[in-house]
Amino acid sequence: MLDPSELISFETDTPLPRMQASVLIVALEGFIDAGQTQKLLAQHLLATHESTVVASFDVDQVLDYRGRRPAMTFDRDRWTAYADPSLVVHRVIDGRGVPFLLLTGPEPDYQWARMAEATILLVRTLGVDLTVSVHGIPMAVPHTRPIGVTAHATSPRLIPKNQVAFGEMMVPGSFAGLLEYRLGEAGRDAIGFSVHVPHYLGQGEYPEAALSALDRVAAATGLDLGRAALAATAGRNRAEIDRQVAESDEVAAVVHALEEQYDSFIEGSKRRSLLATELRDLPTADEIGAEFEAFLKDVTDEGGPTGPDTGSGTQHP
Template identity: 65%
Template sequence: MQDPSALYRFETDTTIDPASARASVLLVALGGFIDAGRTQQVLTDHLLGSHDHTVLASFDIDQLLDYRGRRPMMTFDRDRYTSYADPSLLLYRMLDKDGHPFLLLSGAEPDYQWERVIEAITGLISILGVELTVSVHGIPMAVPHTRPIGLTAHATNPRLITDHEAVFGAVQVPGSLSSLLELRLGESGRDALGFAVHVPHYLAQAEFADAALAGLAAVAGATGLNLGSDDLAAAAGLNRAEINREIAGSDEVATVVEALERQYDTFMQGRERPSLLATEISELPSADEIGAELEAFLKDVTTDVSRDATEDGTGTSGPTGPDDQPST
């Protein structure tokens, strides 16, 4: 492997000395194969737009990007080209609302040299004293936007996500650099965690700011950073109102949402009181609960049979003494 540190350089025009730019938290926002509801993008834009920051280091994107696979946009004005949206991969040093520093790695996900890039990021983590690496993105789920937003938490150590219940079992998914980074950090004994925010599948290709708001809250809770959610909450409210107007104008979509609401409510009721009809393995009642529910069911049946027998004049529903034994 070529020298990983040759992939990046510290900015010489920054007022911050890399030696004194230490921060305990690194947020990684490199896109990936999916970001439903533009969750990560909206969250990243919010952080850069509402927190003091400076570029600490930049990666040599020319070595890492497949330009023909995802061509950068250019502007053509009448008779000439006037601008080029050059891709970048930048490491920002930021301050939260209380003045505490943290780092944000944001930009185009590399197409090439993943392992070398991860070695470079790991080197930066060591140099800058990072203790926790965090990522957030959106995944499409069969959930309605009118109910509380869920998320799937994952981490290199279970102690980092003790407050979160597992949603999935073992599944195979396409890889991303952020996911591989988390895996490699875990293999080296470092702490890393991520949140996959559940975005309604009918909003997967649109902007769903509520998902970014949920992701921001999850990051703040995991890191203790004061990330200031007021602006994002206001934007989410406007976004939600626009979504509701769009849905109200389509009977077909409204029907889908109503069906998802019923499904969600039924599922949550099942979580509150597990039953014999639970559909998720993780939601199945215990043996004691099954026994208690069966006992209650048989008691109800016995009561109903006794009542029916009394009403039709046949007396009790079964023998009560020696003289009542049926003849053979």
């Protein structure tokens, strides 16, 4: 393996003590992220808190440009702009003046082992005690019920009240998943939150999932992450979703069926959380997906639940 330290560049005009923080939040684009959960979370954190870039990774060594070509702007007879991809570490200040780190940018395509070692080096250098990652996963659940979250960590003590929803399974790997695994091997603390997004809303932005992720991160870290702006956006988004559902008897009937299925399992388990239910018994996306085709088409063609008031998102790769 090539030297992992050569992938990292620290800001030379910032003294090391002023770069340090005890929490690192990882929000890398590229892996499945239903509802654009981590993208919305990262945007919220950077928009509502003071931040500076303290380090960056050599993205030229780890990105497949032909696999996800960066956008360029052509104007009349010349190129005028290039959306230069970047993997950067922001030092963000929370509502009480406590610093934390936020890693944003595209998920690496190459050199995962080296990137993981480089990130662990960064964790050690900048005094990080806890690394947290979030993303959204599509689930056959209704948007009218509390959002479920699957939590995982390098040690059970980090998620003491966790209710296990899944048994052993093989899933496609992600860099965030590998990083959490390697941090555990290195004896470092790391937590991940997979937010359950109604699959029929997974194509666009779903701020309610990002708000749930924000609350989970805040509870796990003790950071004051200022939820008001994101909560307002989630409220507008929810009102638009409800309006569109009300306008379609077919969609409303399917949502109601999901609600009944959800409620029956919650009642049977005598618990309040979706994580206590037998998720394998919930209807699959294939079973009810056809009935939502018209709804998803509205979301894509007309702005739908992610209309002008809430921001329209593009489908996540």
